[in-house]
Amino acid sequence: MELINEFRVPVPIGQAWQVLTDVERIAPCIPGAQLLGVDGDEFTGAVKVKVGPITVQYKGTAAFEQKDDTAHRAVIRAVGKETRGQGNAAAVVTAELKDEGDATLCVLTTDLTITGKAAQFGRGVLADVAGKLIGQFAERLEADVLSELRTAPARDEQSAATAAPQPAAAQPQTGAGDAASVNVLALVAAPVAKRVAPVAAGLTVGLAAGYLLGRRQR
């Protein structure tokens, strides 16, 4: 099945690309994830995903199939295995950044294949949890990225403020005032996140949905 998610980061495309392809940077932003190893372009990781009382733990690898620094486009292939035998998942994630001047739109297209218990799921639940998971990741990343980018301009602001009062509208270049406009729907270009979020979410949700399906009677 195909999932499409997107969100915006309030930084120019060059910066966005840099941050989002820095796996070690973004891995801490993924809820419940651990980066276990990096070997060139291949990443090994584990993630724990919760849907109510249901928890699933995935272990897997993700690798860049393509990474185009000019077109700001990356393709990541990921496979994950549920550690308690609930099934497998494989995902091919295409990430594209779109230049919006001071901001960047990140579009993530995921082709997800699920086997095992999770394979009986309904698309709606899957998309819902995937979106939520990716949303959480995007929020954390945004906070992380913005806080780092703010520290530099903040110094400028302060020195300017001692000279003359600056109107609040004089935003630093990073457009921190646009924080509110970040559409926290998905994250792109972060291999671990992309691998983890849709795959992990897909598996969890698949399980949840499979359970929902199978349990028509009490």
Next chain:
Amino acid sequence: MHEQPVSMTVNGRPVEAIVEPRLTLADFLRERCGLTGTHLGCEHGACGACTVLVDGAAVRGCLTFAVQAEGAEVTTVEGIAGPDGELSSVQQALRECHGLQCGFCTPGFVTTITALLRDNPDPTEEQIREGLSGNFCRCTGYQGIINAVRRAAELARRG
């Protein structure tokens, strides 16, 4: 792992054992008490084959842990007949009305109907169907079982 003692009364007899907390009451009765009359159909609470009486109430044996039945009085299908094997009115009625074929669901129906008629000795047709709605039968098509409930009520009235 985490084994702990549990004690309860089963069909009038005190039972004590050391069990894992995850052991369900149904498995406890079958494996530790040797009472295999309680059957496991779905093991997630839907089919009713594992229904037993705990302190008189009909419950799913597969959704109760043995440790949760600490100190309780448990009645299985083996405890329904009289001390000399005389069939209860429910059992008698199921027999008369051909309310069973393969018998897999039957223990669950016996305990369920026993509880139903004890709480409502003269049920309406609708109440009978409602009361049986939590038990599956794959053989009979249910009509014989429904008839058996009416017949059992009648037998009980006659004393």
Next chain:
Amino acid sequence: MKPAPFAYHRPTGVAEAAEMLAEFGDEAKILAGGQSLVPMLALRLAFFDHLVDIAGLDELRGITREPGWLRIGATTTGAAVGADPQVRDAVPLLTAVTPHVGHFQIRNRGTLGGSVAHADPAGEYPTVALALDARIEAVSPRGQREIDAGEFFTGLWETVLEPDEVLTAVRFPVWDGRCGFAVREFARRHGDFAIAGAVLGIELDAADRIARCAIGLLGLGSTPRRAEAAERELAGRAVTEVDPAELGELAMTGLDDVPSDLQGSAAYRRRVGAVMVARAFSDAVAQAAAKEHSHA
């Protein structure tokens, strides 16, 4: 299908239960009736290292009537809720939904508090709590709090309860006046999880105008839902002016995550849901209209 191993704890009080949750964190879960949790454990969809059994705690039992409210202790079973005359008198919607909660064997163990905390989108008790703006009481080592049902359900089987919180009671507002309550559910077998359903409460004034209406929806989202647009539309309207079928359609608007699975597509669920609302509305109106107007 057997659960994975866990340690079993029986605290002697709610405070101790909450402390155990705090101590064991994510690896602990409250066990009350177990009718929702144990199937998940048995199917190995959920795993917990510690189960904290609160079913025997006296302080969580009991149904009490307070001015304007009915307070139901968390470990009150569905069977007890369904049979209780106080409930029938004060919150008849709870009495009406109870026969739809699984089967009587399930109701002999399953608890109202557990059902609300489990927050199944097709759960009758959570949906009634949402529809009637109930308040949920919870205790943690950090203290007590009350949560509005409208804020309680956040996602599939997810609530705002913290990992170290124990749901201790649910308080339902009591409706006075010319009220009617109804539930209509569609499931493949009576007692199964609803494919779509509606719970509805309505109050009419002396002139048969709708003073208020609450519509809860089951199985039409990742949480129980309210048909807010439909409720707004009804306020103040003369009951004879309302077309139940149109109301049913209106109730299906604004639902953005209707499930689609083997039991039914989202479109099918909406169709069924609309009809359930329409029928529940007619039932409830008939009930309310039959009552004499009583002055508060």
